[in-house]
Amino acid sequence: MIYPDRESAARVAELAGIVHESWMQDWPIEVSDQARLDEFIGLLLANKAEWELSFWLVDLVLESAEDDLAITPVQHDQWERTEPLVGALVAVWDATHAPGIALRLEYWACLGASAPEEMFLVSPLVREARRRIGHSAT
Numbered sequence: 001m002i003y004p005d006r007e008s009a010a011r012v013a014e015l016a017g018i019v020h021e022s023w024m025q026d027w028p029i030e031v032s033d034q035a036r037l038d039e040f041i042g043l044l045l046a047n048k049a050e051w052e053l054s055f056w057l058v059d060l061v062l063e064s065a066e067d068d069l070a071i072t073p074v075q076h077d078q079w080e081r082t083e084p085l086v087g088a089l090v091a092v093w094d095a096t097h098a099p100g101i102a103l104r105l106e107y108w109a110c111l112g113a114s115a116p117e118e119m120f121l122v123s124p125l126v127r128e129a130r131r132r133i134g135h136s137a138t
Contacts, residue, residue, distance in 0.1 A: 002100045004052035005070050012056040016043055026088065032063035037081060040064055041088050048091050058092065058104045061085065069121040077110035082125060089129035105130055 003033040044057040110119035
């Protein structure tokens, strides 16, 4: 199984204290919150060994980080959350080695993109995490 069931998304919503409704097509986008990014990273680390929870938490964390970078545009090496975010992504991979997690990291890394406007703001950070775990960075 590469994708977890929606029940695990509901569990993540409960853990994070966020809404999860069946009609929410882009759930992580709809509930992301840059103000809670550090909390979401903590939840990701606390649940890193449960790949199904981590699958949804990776999206929640990266959507929230994307929002934070959009309102506070800085170079990635100057963003205060770079190392905690990259470290959390590496920790999740190390704990699970789950194909579903690898797919999420590949998606967020935008491997086919070469210009910044072709990728997410967090893509360079995800590429760094992939480099650290031994996956191709580009």
